Amino acid sequence: MKSNNPEATLVETYFENKYEIVSGKLSEEEELYKENILDHYKNPHNKRKISHCTFNHKDFNPLCGDEITLFIKTEQGKIIDAAFEGNGCAISQASASMLTDHIKKMSLEQAKQLGPWDIFNLLGIRISHTRSKCALLCLKTLQEGIKEAKL
Amino acid sequence: MNSTDFPLLEKNKSLVYLDSSATSQKPSSVIKSMNDFYLNYNANVHRGIYTISEEATIAYEKAHEVVAQFIGAELEEIIFTRGTTESLNFLAVALGKKLKVGDEIVLSEMEHHSNIVPWQQIAKTTGAVIKYIPITSDYTLNMSDAQKIISYRTKIVSVTHISNVLGTINPITELAQMAHAVGAVIIADAAQSVPHMKVNVKDLNCDFLVFSGHKMCGPTGIGVLYGKKELLQNMEPFQFGGGMIQEVTFEDSTWTELPWKFEAGTPMIAEAIGLMAAVEYLQSIGMENIEKYIYDLTQYSLEKLSAIPGLTIIGPKKLSKENNESKKMKDRGAVISFTLDGIHPHDVGEVLNRERIAVRVGHHCTMPLHKLLKLNGTVRASFYLYNTKEEVDKLVQGIFEAQKIFQAEKITQK
Numbered sequence: 056m057k058s059n060n061p062e063a064t065l066v067e068t069y070f071e072n073k074y075e076i077v078s079g080k081l082s083e084e085e086e087l088y089k090e091n092i093l094d095h096y097k098n099p100h101n102k103r104k105i106s107h108c109t110f111n112h113k114d115f116n117p118l119c120g121d122e123i124t125l126f127i128k129t130e131q132g133k134i135i136d137a138a139f140e141g142n143g144c145a146i147s148q149a150s151a152s153m154l155t156d157h158i159k160k161m162s163l164e165q166a167k168q169l170g171p172w173d174i175f176n177l178l179g180i181r182i183s184h185t186r187s188k189c190a191l192l193c194l195k196t197l198q199e200g201i202k203e204a205k206l
Numbered sequence: 207m208n209s210t211d212f213p214l215l216e217k218n219k220s221l222v223y224l225d226s227s228a229t230s231q232k233p234s235s236v237i238k239s240m241n242d243f244y245l246n247y248n249a250n251v252h253r254g255i256y257t258i259s260e261e262a263t264i265a266y267e268k269a270h271e272v273v274a275q276f277i278g279a280e281l282e283e284i285i286f287t288r289g290t291t292e293s294l295n296f297l298a299v300a301l302g303k304k305l306k307v308g309d310e311i312v313l314s315e316m317e318h319h320s321n322i323v324p325w326q327q328i329a330k331t332t333g334a335v336i337k338y339i340p341i342t343s344d345y346t347l348n349m350s351d352a353q354k355i356i357s358y359r360t361k362i363v364s365v366t367h368i369s370n371v372l373g374t375i376n377p378i379t380e381l382a383q384m385a386h387a388v389g390a391v392i393i394a395d396a397a398q399s400v401p402h403m404k405v406n407v408k409d410l411n412c413d414f415l416v417f418s419g420h421k422m423c424g425p426t427g428i429g430v431l432y433g434k435k436e437l438l439q440n441m442e443p444f445q446f447g448g449g450m451i452q453e454v455t456f457e458d459s460t461w462t463e464l465p466w467k468f469e470a471g472t473p474m475i476a477e478a479i480g481l482m483a484a485v486e487y488l489q490s491i492g493m494e495n496i497e498k499y500i501y502d503l504t505q506y507s508l509e510k511l512s513a514i515p516g517l518t519i520i521g522p523k524k525l526s527k528e529n530n531e532s533k534k535m536k537d538r539g540a541v542i543s544f545t546l547d548g549i550h551p552h553d554v555g556e557v558l559n560r561e562r563i564a565v566r567v568g569h570h571c572t573m574p575l576h577k578l579l580k581l582n583g584t585v586r587a588s589f590y591l592y593n594t595k596e597e598v599d600k601l602v603q604g605i606f607e608a609q610k611i612f613q614a615e616k617i618t619q620k
Contacts, residue, residue, distance in 0.1 A: 081560065089611075093611070093612065117569075117573070118568055119550070119551065119552040119567065119568050119569075119582070119583050120568070120569065120576070120582030120583050121582075122582075142582070143550060143552075143582065144550035144551075144552035144553050145550060145553045145612070146552070146553075146556075183556075183559075186552065186556065189552060
């Protein structure tokens, strides 16, 4: 099921071959990850503004009204600081918290290569088709921000 | 009540389906009627003179008749569409043709996107202006504002009968009076009301009434556009092609009679037959009985939900302001939206889904309303004739579970 839409979301790319309906109780391993997600949600990392950032970008997920503004500071092609502001569901805010940790010290080139799998791995929990939009909002914001800043 | 009539619910006994406002489950009689059509008399309608085409045509026309009687209308006044959204789009285009710069379209702040977006497009092309009837702090329409907003510039009033978020039942009859007094037409979006209560177009005195089949035990892909005969007679078709013409020459065409002049192309035959079976199913139980049953269930849910600390119901708190022995839904219907302090609606939905409880979360196609109420979303539980009080108890348990997981009181959203 390939989408012809060039704007096809990361979610669609991910689900081309991998579609799963998530329901039922969480496994023990997932329970542990869930704690981690809740921890990031309640005590988010990098939730602040960067006043002299290289670029910032705002995006939102109309599905549940999640909102994320990313602030990125780069030096010689390297991300030296990343932060975010926003509000929304636990998945969207936790993944922004995790992603901003993850991309610090990455090169822009590496950041451009990040895909849905990286986010799902960070979260470590099965994400349903619908909720993938929440999980991937931060990545979409990052990549569109990079594109817009022409970096 | 009758949950055994619904094969999906029978097969999934642990499923607590509380999203009937989005779409209802289907009774076996509806599924069987559509199967029966495809297995035994599948043919196009209004075309063949052979037996199975005759059978299909009779069934298709009878579906109009059954739906007409169901809402107190006549066969000529029932147009089948793809659903409420398509009905509203058709009306926007057809009525929009007569609008001039400065004419006004009056909607309400609690409308579904399907009753806002088509009008915005028409307003853009005609220069007409959209006015919104505001809602009050108790989530009802501000009728004194409505009286001021509906003026001689108003040409169309289009308002939902029951809000799909707030559950509020709007006084269509009163609005119809205001609209008619200034020579405007009134459209009632009855997507949420026709499935739940006896709706009669004569009592409402609306000019047009629109609803969907799939929210009332029928299949998806079919909806209804009711219009007063004298209005439909003077309206141009929405779509053109086969089935809706009287005569076609290379130069021009004339239209066939009501309601077929509004149904171009091969219609949704199986879906119409399914819708007919759905109406017959609802009638076999009796709309009054359904309304009473849902009234009790909603009453029970409102009591249980409003007792939960940290839960806020977004909508009228009571089914009826006055003492209501008849159990007729007067002020609100069986849609209950709520928020939980410190937990995003999507997270509530996720936890509930793990418990096999299906609710809707988000803005429910009413972004402007949510923005107005300063909410980024709500959790919505909606009930139908197959739901039970035990299921409401499970919902309450699920909410407690969500609060436990998120230890809600400790979260401070920054």
